[in-house]
Amino acid sequence: SYVLTQPPSVSVAPGQTARITCGGIHIGSKTVHWYQQKPGQAPVVVIYYDSDRPSGSPERFSGSNSGNTATLTLSGVEAGDEADYYCQLWDDSSAHWVFGGGTKLTVL
Amino acid sequence: QVQLQESGPGLVKPPETLSLTCTVSGGSVSSGTYYWSWVRQPPGKGLEWIGCVSYSGSTTYNPSLKSRVSISADTSKNEFSLKLSSVTAADTAVYYCARVGGQPIGPFDPWGQGALVTVSS
DSSP states (O other), rough: OOBBOOOSSSEEOTSEEEEEEEOOOTTSSSEEEEEOTTTTSSSSSEEBBTTTTTTOOTTTEEEEEEEEEEEEEEESOOOOGGGEEEEEETTTTTTEEEOOOOOOEOOO | EOOOEEEOOOOOOOOOOOEEEEESSSSOOTTTEEEEEEEOOTTTTTOOOEOOOOOOOOOEEOOOTTTTEEEEEEETTEEEEEEEEOOOEEEEEOEEEEEEOTTTSEEEEOOOOOOOEOOOO
């Protein structure tokens, strides 16, 4: 089955840029979505279709996907961005949905 | 605006069957090209896709759970359900229902608020 690999944690100072990666074989040929989950809450999609932002998602959030790595970039990080972030895709070869293991973003 | 709400027992004894229902409002489980899914999250851990039922009634399951899982939709009640048999403590988790939008490659959106199910005797 397809595996998505995320770093367990990323730390960044307020106002800096955080990059959260999601690794997978030829992931650039697949469509990746990113979710933010704050404690006690359900996940919320913050980037879909690799790089599109749903309404309500801050303009500071952006996404890219190429080769074997998809990346969620948070520019000008704020304290309120502290959360767990998950990547996710549909693996057409197995016809299954897959989530990455999640990355805890800490704002220092 | 589509909203999803999970319901069901919060405590299940091993090795009984866990049963949850997701009620859909603001949309229909039988319309469009959506997939209605279940995702779970053990305490302190990440998200795990369990399975889904499509707008046409077809199902697909996570291979790691396939032997114990059944998902079905009731169009008359506009809801879909999860059954997980032979549960153990490892099945303790928050269970979310969610819609996959438009096509299989679409995002999980929206999500229900989640239902904590504890497996304990």
